[in-house]
Amino acid sequence: MVTGKECSLCGGLIERIATVADLASKRAKPYQFKTFAVGVTLPEGVQEKEDELRSDLRLIGRETVKTQVARLVASRLAQITRKRLDKKNADVVVLANFASDDVSITTKPLFYYGRYTKPPGVAQRRNFCESCRGSGCDACRGTGYEQKPSVEEAIRGKLTRFSGSAKIIFTWLGSEDRESRVFSPGRPFVAEIKSPKKRKLPKSFNARLRKGSVLVRGGKALPSKPTRLPSFRFLTEIRASARGRVDPDAIRALKSTFLRASVTFERPNSRPVTKMVYSASASVRGKKLFIRAELDGGLPVKRFVSGELVSPSVSEVLKTEVGCRSFDIRKVREIGGFGFAEIARDEEKN
Numbered sequence: 001m002v003t004g005k006e007c008s009l010c011g012g013l014i015e016r017i018a019t020v021a022d023l024a025s026k027r028a029k030p031y032q033f034k035t036f037a038v039g040v041t042l043p044e045g046v047q048e049k050e051d052e053l054r055s056d057l058r059l060i061g062r063e064t065v066k067t068q069v070a071r072l073v074a075s076r077l078a079q080i081t082r083k084r085l086d087k088k089n090a091d092v093v094v095l096a097n098f099a100s101d102d103v104s105i106t107t108k109p110l111f112y113y114g115r116y117t118k119p120p121g122v123a124q125r126r127n128f129c130e131s132c133r134g135s136g137c138d139a140c141r142g143t144g145y146e147q148k149p150s151v152e153e154a155i156r157g158k159l160t161r162f163s164g165s166a167k168i169i170f171t172w173l174g175s176e177d178r179e180s181r182v183f184s185p186g187r188p189f190v191a192e193i194k195s196p197k198k199r200k201l202p203k204s205f206n207a208r209l210r211k212g213s214v215l216v217r218g219g220k221a222l223p224s225k226p227t228r229l230p231s232f233r234f235l236t237e238i239r240a241s242a243r244g245r246v247d248p249d250a251i252r253a254l255k256s257t258f259l260r261a262s263v264t265f266e267r268p269n270s271r272p273v274t275k276m277v278y279s280a281s282a283s284v285r286g287k288k289l290f291i292r293a294e295l296d297g298g299l300p301v302k303r304f305v306s307g308e309l310v311s312p313s314v315s316e317v318l319k320t321e322v323g324c325r326s327f328d329i330r331k332v333r334e335i336g337g338f339g340f341a342e343i344a345r346d347e348e349k350n
Contacts, residue, residue, distance in 0.1 A: 013043075014072070016098065017069065017072045017076065019101070020073060020101060021073045021076035021077050021096075023102075024038075024077055024094045025080040025081055028077075028081065028092060030164075031091075031092055031105060031107060031197050032197065032198045032200055033083060033091035033107070034091055035083060035084050035086035035090045035092075036074075036081070036092045037087050037092075037093045038070045038093075040069050040070040040073065040095075040098065041095070041096070041097040042069070044099065069096075070096075073094070073096050089108070090108065091108050091199060093108075107195050107197070109193060109194055109195070110192075110221060111221065111223075112190065112201055112221060113188065113220050114189060114191075114216045115187060115188050115332075116151055116182065116186050116187055116215065117182045117186045117187075118151050118180075118181065118182045118212075119212035120178075120180065120211070120326075121149070121212075122209060123148065123152075124150065124151045124176060125150060125152050125170075126150040126153050127145065127148075127150075129145055129146050148178075149209040149210060154209055155170075155207060156168050158205050158207050158216075159193060159201070162198060162201050163193050163197065163198050163199075165193045165194055167193075169191070169194070170189055170190070170191050171189065171192070172187070172189050173188040173230070173332065173334070174187060174232060174298070174332065176328075179326050180326065180327055180329060182328070183328065183329065183331070184215075186216075187329060187332050188232070188332060190222065190229075204216060204217045222338065224341055225341075226338040227339045227340060227341055229339075230334040230336045230337055231296075231297055231334075232332055232335055233276070233296050233332075234329055234332045235330040235331040236292075236294075236301055236327050236329055237291070237292050237330055238290070238291040238292070238293065238301060238324055238327040239288070239290060239324070239326050239327065240288070240289040240314070240324050241287055241322070241325055242287045242289060242318065242321070242322045243287070243322070244320035244321070246284045246287070246289065248284075250318045251282050254281065254282050254317050255279075255281050258293065259278075260276065262274050263276075263277055263299065263304070263311065264311055265298075265310050266310070275295065275296040275299040276296045277295055277299070278296075279292075279293065279294045280292070280293040291305070291314065297332075301324060302324040305322050305323065306321070306322065
């Protein structure tokens, strides 16, 4: 009988499978996962010996040493961890190096969807330090970023703690000013969480800041990286100031003009786009205006008011120069849904 140690082809690899699989299970313990895949690196010379043997014996289409070793490691690992093997879309990938008898773990990114609300005085994104422009200095404590609160940093801090990830990348569905308030149900975002150790994240959480709290609600894991984002429309409340007197008839005209109206947004170095204004109404006290409007996502609020690169605009309809002092986001409504790759849609059906 030929044992694994006596095999001139594999050099005793089969005898070491249990040891490597046991090590893999220990390395995988800090990670939350339901599915796994196994990759194998063979000692130098094994692949060459097998190729030579296959050539001599004219073997075609049989299981290779590498695939057999990977299958046996996966089988034992499934028994130990009680997790499921998934070669196409695994939560974690076990890389078993039989040349060094070592094991490394890589994890599939996690895509987290949620909606945030925020108080005034908190920017959406963290901005580069004005003194060093990102290189790091005393003013920014070597971080390269301004030391002011942001939604990005608040959410990143929480998701880092929940997931164990050191790198998180955000995609926002629209933006607002630092002084804008975002009301419930909040503005949607997607966070790509690289190399997470934990995959079960809370549906809601609260990140406290000096300026108040950033609240996240409706959190859930997406099946994969979105290939398409939903479009959206939003309800905004605008505080504005007019340079001249505002005629009451013009206020009434504002409402009728912007009832499901198409507006053109000129973009520098890009083609103009057409956006919808679904409704707009205003009240005036002296030269101060309070405007409530529902707009397509991607239409800048301040330019819609002033008329810069946007026509028709509030200034155009009111026939006087109007400037936006601040605006809040009352509601964001998603139109359509996310798009995902075919493999993700297949998994959702299973």
